[in-house]
Amino acid sequence: MMDWIRLKRVDIFNLQNVEYGTITISPRDNNEPVDFKADVLGIYGQNGSGKTTFVHAMGLLKKILNGHSLRDEALPYITEGKEEAGMMAAFQLSVSGTMYYTEYKVMLTKEKMDGNAEDGEKGPGVYVSQEELKVSAFDGTKWEKKHRLIAQDQGKEIVFSPQKLAKEIIGEKNDRLINLLVAKRLARRQYTSFFFSTDAFPLLAGNGGTVLGRIFKALQAYGRRYLYVIDTRGWGPINMNAGLPLYFRVENKKNKRLAAGAVFFRLDKPTVLPKELYEPLKKVIAKMNPVLGELIPHLQLELKDMGEQVMKNGKEGMALEAISIRSNSKVPLRYESEGIKKIVAILNMFIAAYADPSITLVVDELDAGIFEYLLGELLAIFESSGKGQLIFTSHNLRPLETLQKKAIVFTTVNPQNRYIRLKNIKPNNNLRSVYYGDIQLGGTPESLYEKTNNMAIEYALKRITRPVDKTEGPAWHIDRD
Incomplete structure (x- = not known):
């Protein structure tokens, strides 16, 4: 068991x-x-x-x-x-x-x-x-x-x-x-x-x-x-349209390693993140999109690769921008409503709590x-x-x-x-x-x-x-x- x-x-x-x-x-x-x-x-x-x-x-x-x-x-x-x-x-x-x-x-x-x-x-x-x-x-x-x-x-x-x-x-x-x-x-x-x-x-x-x-x-x-x-500290940047905290959880079933936490996406310009986060975040978005499209009809999310960039700590990073897609029309996520951005922020954790009997999600x-x-x-x-x-x-x-x-x-x-x-x-x-x-x-x-x-x-x-x-x-x- x-x-x-x-x-x-x-x-x-x-x-x-x-x-x-x-x-x-x-x-x-x-x-x-x-x-x-x-x-x-x-x-x-x-x-x-x-x-x-x-x-x-x-x-x-x-x-x-x-x-x-x-x-x-x-x-x-x-x-x-x-x-x-x-x-x-x-x-x-x-x-x-x-x-x-x-x-x-x-x-x-x-x-x-x-x-x-x-x-x-x-x-x-x-x-x-x-x-x-x-x-x-x-x-x-x-x-x-x-x-x-x-x-x-x-x-x-x-x-x-x-x-x-x-x-x-x-x-x-x-x-x-x-x-x-x-x-x-x-x-x-x-x-x-x-x-x-x-x-x-x-x-x-x-x-x-x-x-x-x-x-x-x-x-x-x-x-x-x-x-x-x-x-509510997580909602402040959304309310000011300054940024989006994307709460995520990705688990590798083979070696039981877990990546979890929150990534802060700036909404005024591309966000530079460590390269090793790119693939886990792509998995998060892929997992979210089927549910997101049902909650907000025809809406999908995409991470647009804006190119490699050296981070302040000297490590290689990737510049990413969060994009919303509706009927093949792509616009930066910052132009969506506060409610949509909030749903995007917590949706992956909501899905995880829905599926896993051990998870407690407090919002x-x-x-x-x-x-x-x-x-x-x-x-x-x-x-x-x-x-x-x-x-x-x-x-x-x-x-x-x-x-x-x-x-x-x-x-x-x-x-x-x-x-x-x-x-x-x-x-x-x-x-x-x-x-x-x-x-x-x-x-x-x-x-x-x-x-x-x-x-x-x-x-x-x-x-x-x-x-x-x-x-x-x-x-x-x-x-x-």
């Missing part, structure tokens, strides 16, 4: 405006056999109520599992007035024929600048202060009791616990103990995870022959190969610039016949009418309970209408909308725009003299 991994649940603590929130990604019971049906999850709610916070949390998780530094990345995300934040990600996975349920919890702590900070001249950062991994195995008939497999605390001198596991990994090898102590110290100095740092990971995971090794390798692979997070503001009927149809198709996981935030309510009720999560005004699903929704209920009704009339355990005062808004607008006196302009007028 093939190996796979699925995100089941995410808990968030003290990130931005979420003091606590939990979202179940896949509501199916762990005891049920995994059928690789798609998990689609839309997060809806008032502006500033925690939708993008979830996206940021998933971005942090990817960095942690990849062993990347959180020094500057995480500081703005910790809730104002709090000294630490964290998250717990639960997974169901199958490795070498054995199925596991595992919970990975990580805590992030603000660095105190008391003269003992690791990097005081740069100001405070955020380091991974605690990590914990709990696991339960499935024996074919039932799940064993969940237990703590490994934990580490940067505030304690011991490398990790429990002591029994430490003895198994370290044994009588003093050099291995020293190497792990150094790795833990380096993780603190470099603001990375200890578990997934380049120094500690090989010593803890080994060759993957133990339960710890198998799960560690699966989680690292998830961060590197299967979790993709696209936040912030998926609806921006995309025709609402097309958005609803795309999500319904993914839900009905896809295999992977698609998590998105949106303000467009069309998906509330096309997706199953369990596929929608709403944010609340309570920072200590940010995410809920609406209950007692009958099959013939229109979730969009129910949502509007709950906003206006209440009826949910948590309020879904912090009401605005129309009269106060109108008064504020009139006050700021009325003339101060007969001789002056409006209050917002700036005297250029």
Whole structure:
């Protein structure tokens, strides 16, 4: 049986405006056999109520599992007035024929600048202060009791616990103990995870022959190969018509090598890229075009070779321009609409998540610039016949009418309970209408909308725009003299 991994649940603590929130990604019971049906999850709610916070949390998780530094990345995300934040990600996975349920919890702590900070001249950062991994195995008939497999605390001198596991990994090898102590110290100095740092990971995971090794390798692979997070920073260049981030994933089935990431195409002139990227990108475009032509009738994409060029680093590169083709008419992609460019940017990852049960694709503001009927149809198709996981935030309510009720999560005004699903929704209920009704009339355990005062808004607008006196302009007028 093939190996796979699925995100089941995410808990968030003290990130931005979420003091606590939990979202179940896949509501199916762990005891049920995994059928690789798609998990689609839309997060809806008032502006500033925690939708993008979830996206940021998933971005942090990817960095942690990849062993990347959180020094500057995480500081703005910790809730104002709090000294630490964290998250717990639960997974169901199958490795070498054995199925596991595992919970990975990580805590992030603000660095105190008391003269003992690791990097005081740069100001405070955020380091991974605690990590914990709990696991339960499935024996074919039932799940064993969940237990703590490994934990580490940067505030304690011991490398990790429990002591029994430490003895198994370290044994009588003093050099291995020293190497792990150094790795833990380096993780603190470099603001990375200890578990997934380049120094500690090989010593803890080994060759993957133990339960710890198998799960560690699966989680690292998830961060590197299967979790993709696209936040609103990727849409900025598209909105300004300055560039197009093309998110891609190409896997060689023979040697299991993977090329994945994002290539930034300038829209004002050809983009110079390393020559070795040209063939993978051609494969990406070839894979996208059949689907693209169905989404936007008769539209195809092409990379026009504008010739070889030496890059700034001295290596050989190729100048490429993204071209759209309609009825044999070719024009630069920059002249297409914002919505088309956005579809082009994420389409390859959408296709990958549709086909691969282990992929989780997280997209912030998926609806921006995309025709609402097309958005609803795309999500319904993914839900009905896809295999992977698609998590998105949106303000467009069309998906509330096309997706199953369990596929929608709403944010609340309570920072200590940010995410809920609406209950007692009958099959013939229109979730969009129910949502509007709950906003206006209440009826949910948590309020879904912090009401605005129309009269106060109108008064504020009139006050700021009325003339101060007969001789002056409006209050917002700036005297250029």
